[in-house]
Amino acid sequence: MKKKYNVTLWIFIGLVAGIVLGLMMPEFLVTPLAVISSIYMSALRMMIYPLVFCSLVVGIVGIGSIAKTGKIGFHAIAWYVGTTALASALGLVLPKMLGLGKGITITMMETDTQAATFSGLLDTITSLIPGNPFTAFTEGNMLQVLVFALIMGFSALVLKDKAKAFVDICNSVNEISILIIGKVMLFTPLGVFASIACVMHSNGISTMIELGQVMLALYITYFIYAVVIYGGMVKLFAKYPITKFYKDVAPAALNAFGTCSSSATIPISMQCAQENLGIQEEICSLTLPLGATINMDAVSILMSFMITFFGTACGIDIPTNLMIVVLFSNVLLSIGTPGVPGGAIAAFAALSQIAGLPTGVMGVYISVNTLADMGATCANVLGDLACSTVISRKLGMYNKDKA
Secondary structure (H helix, E strand, O other): OOOOOOHHHHHHHHHHHHHHHHHHOOHHHHHHHHHHHHHHHHHHHOOHHHHHHHHHHHHHHHHHHHHOOOHHHHHHHHHHHHHHHHHHHHHHHHHHHHOOOOOOOOOOOHHHOOOOOOOOHHHHHHOOOOOOHHHHHHOOOHHHHHHHHHHHHHHHHHHHHHHHHHHHHHHHHHHHHHHHHHHHHOOHHHHHHHHHHHHHHHHOHHHHHHHHHHHHHHHHHHHHHHHHHHHHHHHHHHOOOHHHHHHHOHHHHHHHHHHOOOOOOHHHHHHHHHHHOOEOHHHHHHHHHHHHHHOOHHHHHHHHHHHHHHHHHOOOOOOHHHHHHHHHHHHHHHHHOOOOOOOHHHHHHHHHHHOOOOOOHHHHHHHHHHHHHHHHHHHHHHHHHHHHHHHHHHOOOEOHHHO
């Protein structure tokens, strides 16, 4: 039997090999590795706009149909959107307080630097509606693409069956985009190797040391958020002991950490919810799949952390007004972020453009994405189960023997 290609293992190998080569790389290797890095980034960005647009349309239509099931859908959506907004705000404010990125300068290749400008919140609001949607796609105006997707998504929701053909097309394009990005991701080890080698050659070991500090701060934030927010809400609203909750959901959390996929963890989460937490199937059969689709609290923290860090390290001052725009865009993008390994990459690419970061930061981000995504997926699954626990207790739909 042919052994399965372990992308995660090869990404780490590519990362380590790129760091080592970058510290001692001769000049004649810089150009070919830069070309490989550029080709990889272009291939990855190729499907981002159709993926973001179609996934958001499909997500809105899906949420609308789920919400019709009544109180369960309403409470779940309110929980997920609210905690995602809180996580996004935390991820934008905390890195500034910690001073992440200060004292370090990341130099990008000149051809990779396409930082955008931000004239002000009012100007941004007035230009949100795309006069020509096709121009928004061709010029790479991510905010206009998001707004256009919202308009089309809610319109399809109102038209219902009359818009079925359009929604089916969006579903198909979304699946095609995910497939293509998935195939491109097979070359991620090579892309990470080339990108990080060039970054290390330009910036030295201090860059990786600073990234290590960011990862440490990120995991501490994951932990605090999971304990304080999720544990606190379970204790406060569900009257469920925090230590017992984490013991009962440990199998799902560990599987999420190892697989980096909240979608693949759904069967184990369902088992933990029904057998350990005593949640009725009517609750968890709705809240858990919905959570795997739109509950991206930790991914929001991750993206906000990295955007703030890269902005500081690249010498780009992200003003408060633009941070607010990034915050709301982050919440919207979480609706369409796939619950699969690397699902946050497309969302980060979109947010980094909105924040005006150089396109070259994608190579550095991807090199640490897997490590960061492991903790993020674990925290997201904990959030799904916390939501299910609170709703089941509030609606009285649980096994009293498990209380």
